[in-house]
Amino acid sequence: MEPTNVTRNGPQTHGALPLNSLEQLVDLAKGQPPERQHGLLIGVADLYRSTGGRDRAPQALGDAFIALVRVVEADIRQALSERLADADWVPVALVRMLAADAIEIARPVIAASPLLQDDDLLTLLAEASLDHRIQVALRPGLGAAVARAIISADDPTVLTALASNRTAALGAEGMSRLVSRSRELAALRAPLARHPQMTPELGARLYQWVGEALRQAIMDRFTLDPARLAEAAHAAAQETAPADVAAARLTAKLQASDQLRPATLIRALREDRLEVFIHALSRLARLDLDQVRRALRADTARPLFLACTAAGLDRAAFPAVLNEVRRMNNGFPHDPDGGDWRLAHRSAAQAAYEFQLLMAPEDSHPV
Template sequence: MPHARPAAAFPTAATARAEVRAPQAVPSSTLQPLTQVRTLLRLMQLNAMARRLTGPNETPTPASHHTLALRLGELILDLNDADRFPILTELSRADWAEPLLIAALCRLPVESSAALILHSPVLSTGSLRALIAEGPEDKAILAARRPDLDAPLIGALLDLNVPAVNLALLNNGHAPLSTAHLDRLIAAARDDIGLRSALVRHPALSHRQACALLGLVGPRLRDDLNGRFEGLYATDFTAPVPVDEAQTLHRLQQGDFAGFCTGLARATGLEPGLIRRALREVSGVPLALLLTVAGIDRAAFPTLLTRLQAVNDSRPRVAPAHWPWLRHIFDLTPDEARARLTAILAVPT
């Protein structure tokens, strides 16, 4: 007579039925299969209640309880679909179910095991990691939607590098995504556009991470990010170099400080290093001179200054009372402004 295998011997969906076969330690019955299942479920529940009453330091669970779980699994697999699904749904919420039974049933096709994978309170992180390692992806997606994820399981799910699994994690409001987890998802979003909206909305997103996202997303999501965070600047903007003054100003408005500097360099013919030196100055004079060289109208100065200060460490530190004094700089010709700027920054003309 064959012997039952231990819990670790339930590896794949293809062998799920064979693996839950138990020896005939539980006598066969003339009861209908569904009645037998209901009877054994009640017995399993009573066994669990008894173990709880004895306390956590008592003897280990008897082997007969595992045999009961295996026999029950055999009977559940033999039920027709109409009878099996209510049983599986009940087991998906049962905190008294044997983990051995649940782990084996999770290897059924996903249409049968979905509720178990998504909700079962007795599934351990180890069991879930083994399950998602076997595939298919739809079971990993269900695992990513569970309300009780821990860091090791989240890491294992991210290791799969499956877009649908990553999106399920982001949309799981119960998933405790850490800063490191979100960094990994932002890196994945460089190639997977479908993650970007969920990342922009995620409540755990930090200012630093928002800056990293700013260069990846389109105008609508940039507006959303700027609405959530003050003083964003793109750390890795992927848009092309601005070709005119309007695009240069727009890039600053979107938080792309590097793109703004590149656009000014193209508009003025000045070296990017000189542009950045001018923008690091505390005084607003170099900025006004730089804008004059670029041909940017004085009317844009107040709005531009406010946005620049937000992404440039509050520099230049110009108060509104200083604006009228700076306006006369825009009366200079571009050549005059260039000469004064290079003199201020001590750069050879």
């Protein structure tokens, strides 16, 4: 490729880079229209590659390349990310910068860049947004160390993405932990049932708590004894978690003695007793227990806010309640609206009515 010059009129061919300093190059890009910025950036990228790329190009030129990317428009950075996604000649620092940018810009390099190492991906898992973490989990050929970090973090959405990644190095231990987690997290079941690293032993465990369609898929894939599988599934269905039984009994006893009050919700959270909170909330608000559980797994905090209002909890106490619930519930429910769920005041009855509308099955008729 022929070297490209950069002048104050944009990229041209033949000759050397006439700018005297990095500051001049960056100043040239600032305030330019997008098409001029794009041409300038492509010119510097081509020059950097033609002079040997990250192995032999002058350090000053690499610094200029990175600094220029920092000041161009977001849509230009996105186009550059798509163009350089699988390139091995670009500065590593540039790839790291793009990977930490807005997710639309970051996605191509997270998915494909050969220059991102496990340490870079672990940094994204620790510091970047949920969308970035999901993209890391979906990265083809994901390494074992990164997969272990995702499993240990136990974020339901990121775990589901990891289970869908058929080329991730999960290993026997990782697969076992995902299968165990799928007992409570239903979204894991379908990708795990068809995962290439699934074994007959793990398939038999998974069989115990999946639906009929996935049971058939497991049976078709592995030679398993149907009678033993049916017996194990029946035993699993009869099991009830001791914490759930104890919480149900405690809240029933409190209600019978007229001691079940909104303050019970606060006390349960302070004592790290999430099951007691769930059962108390269901009884106080007179809401279906399964719907309350779904509210705690929702992608918005609004259903939980309505349930707490229906239970008589002061609206001023809800932000603290939400923080405590999320602390014990793997970050759920999410709060993407940033408080927009706190609408006008409503009565307990109105809140219960709105909650039931929100949590009604999709195929039900509106009230």
